[in-house]
Every structure is written in structure tokens, then in C-alpha cells.
Amino acid sequence: xxxxxxxxxxxxxxxxxxxxxxxxxxxxxxxxxxxxxxxxxxxxxxxxxxxxxxxxxxxxxxxxxxxxxxxxxxxxxxxxxxxxxxxxxxxxxxxxxxxxxxxxxxxxxxxxxxxxxxxxxxxxxxxxxxxxxxxxxxxxxxxxxxxxxxxxxxxxxxxxxxxxxxxxxxxxxxxxxxxxxxxxxxxxxxxxxxxxxxxxxxxxxxxxxxxxxxxxxxxxxxxxxxxxxxxxxxxxxxxxxxxxxxxxxxxxxxxxxxxxxxxxxxxxxxxxxxxxxxxxxxxxxxxxxxxxxxxxx
Numbered sequence: 010x011x012x013x014x015x016x017x018x019x020x021x022x023x024x025x026x027x028x029x030x031x032x033x034x035x036x037x038x039x040x041x042x043x044x045x046x047x048x049x050x051x052x053x054x055x056x057x058x059x060x061x062x063x064x065x066x067x068x069x070x071x072x073x074x075x076x077x078x079x080x081x082x083x084x085x086x087x088x089x090x091x092x093x094x095x096x097x098x099x100x101x102x103x104x105x106x107x108x109x110x111x112x113x114x115x116x117x118x119x120x121x122x123x124x125x126x127x128x129x130x131x132x133x134x135x136x137x138x139x140x141x142x143x144x145x146x147x148x149x150x151x152x153x154x155x156x157x158x159x160x161x162x163x164x165x166x167x168x169x170x171x172x173x174x175x176x177x178x179x180x181x182x183x184x185x186x187x188x189x190x191x192x193x194x195x196x197x198x199x200x201x202x203x204x205x206x207x208x209x210x211x212x213x214x215x216x217x218x219x220x221x222x223x224x225x226x227x228x229x230x231x232x233x234x235x236x237x238x239x240x241x242x243x244x245x246x247x248x249x250x251x252x253x254x255x256x257x258x259x260x261x262x263x264x265x266x267x268x269x270x271x272x273x274x275x276x277x278x279x280x281x282x283x284x285x286x287x288x289x290x291x292x293x294x295x296x297x298x299x300x301x302x303x304x305x306x
Contacts, residue, residue, distance in 0.1 A: 014073065015062075016073045017041075017072065017076065019046050023073075025136075026105070027050065027056075029142050029165040030165070038059050039056060040058070062086070062090060063094060066092035066093075070097075070101070072103070074086060074104045076106050079112040083115075086116060087119055093119060096123065101157040103161065104130065105131060107131045107247075107250075108179060108254070110149075110179040113179050117129075128157075129177075129179050132144040132145060139165065142164065144168075145168040145170075146169045147172055147177075148170060149173055149174055149181075152171070189226065190268075190276075194268075197234065197296055200234055201293055214231045218231075233290060237294065239294065240286075242288035245284055245285050245287050248289045255269060256270060278295045279292065
């Protein structure tokens, strides 16, 4: 088993993911921009806290990254104190950030020059999946790089799949977010229709979830959507970031994403309601806000 690892980025996803590695018996050095977060992780799990990504990466067989945006990934890997310069030849860099395919390819080239394998491996499953060790990892890499990365990722992911060369993981994650956005809009409209028609939406879901309308999103989110509880889960701000990546890639490859573009604008409306940090299921709040003037007239 790979013993010495580094984990860069201890947000809502990275914190428990790194914890799974430490619990599995790995020696994990962590770095987080907010130092107190890294110190809290060490207090909970053990391991060590580093002052820079490079310090965390020194001597590690694998460096795992889970941060926010393209610029963040580049900074912690190739910046002045980035991890890549401190990595040994033959090590593997695994990026779990949802980022652009272009960034993955740039980082792949940088790793190749340093003699390091690279895997772009965005994940799906949210905070609950990270805490439960049941994420899905979509990977782009060489066969050798994937072979190095898979047993490490498997500590917190129930599905780890190689989908093609570097960049393929990010493209697959874009497809994932495209599908989720459309499903959540449809679910929002169905539940809102029930409310406006005087039906019990929970009762309706209990029936239709036994048939063709059933989905993971329906099972997980319908009750909170009906109750208007959105202070949980994956934030609208982050979904808009992800959808912007998908829409930009679509403009390059010529794919048509009319529903995705529309739902992205609906999420902009949710942001306008003050819901930037609400869960992505909050699309129903937009419909309710639009219906309120009709009810009062």
C-alpha cells in the first residue's frame, strides 16, 4: 500500500476524503489555505499539517488536490510554492477539483516535463458521499497513471473509472452536471405543479418514485424542496461555475445545450434571491417567487 501521501485543499469534500486516507493507514500531510482548518483536521485524524503545498508534497508517492477553481489548482500545483516542483519522479498528481479540460491538459504537460503522472479525477456524490466514502470518480489519465491512482481513490470512492486520456474526467463531470441541472429543474417544476394544483407533493412523490420518474435527485431532495430547506449540499454558486465550464466546452466542440443554458440562467435568478449558497435543489424557490404575485392578484 502507498504510505506517504499529500492532500491539498480541505473544504467540505477534501476534509473527509483526506480523512479516509489517514484512517486507511496512510501517512498524510495536508495543506489548506486557512491554516486553522488543517490544524483541525490533524487534531481529528492525525497526520501532519504543512505550511505550503510543496512542503506537503515532498517525498509523497501521490499528491491529491481538491480546491475551487482553475486558478486555485494552478497555484497549488505550479505556483511558487506549488506541489509539483517538490514531487519525485514517478509520483502521481491526482486532481479532484471540478475544473476545465484545458487546465487538465496543461497540468498534464507540466507533470510530464517533471516525470510525474497526472490524473484528472473530478468526483460526484457531494458532501454526504465524501463523508460516507461513496463518491464516484471520473478519471482522465494514461493507463499507468490510473493504475497508480485507483487504489488510492478507492478509499473514498465506490466507483473509480478511467474514461480516456487526460481531460476526459473533466469532460465526464461536465456531462454529470448537465444531467443534474436538467433533472433538478424538472423536479422543481413537478413539485411546484403539485403545490399549485392542491396536491400533496410528498404523497405524489411516494407514488411516482416507484415508476419511470424516479431519480437519485428525487429521492434525496424532494422533501427538503417542499419544506424550503436549502441550507445544505452543493451551492448554487459552485453549480454555476461548473455549468460555465460545460457551456464553454460546448461552444468549442459544437454540442447544443439549450436546456443547460436556460437552467444556468434560472440559477442566476436564484442568486438574485440571495440563494448563492443555497443547495442546487433551490430552483423551486425561483418558481415559488414567480408564482407569488399571481397568488396575491
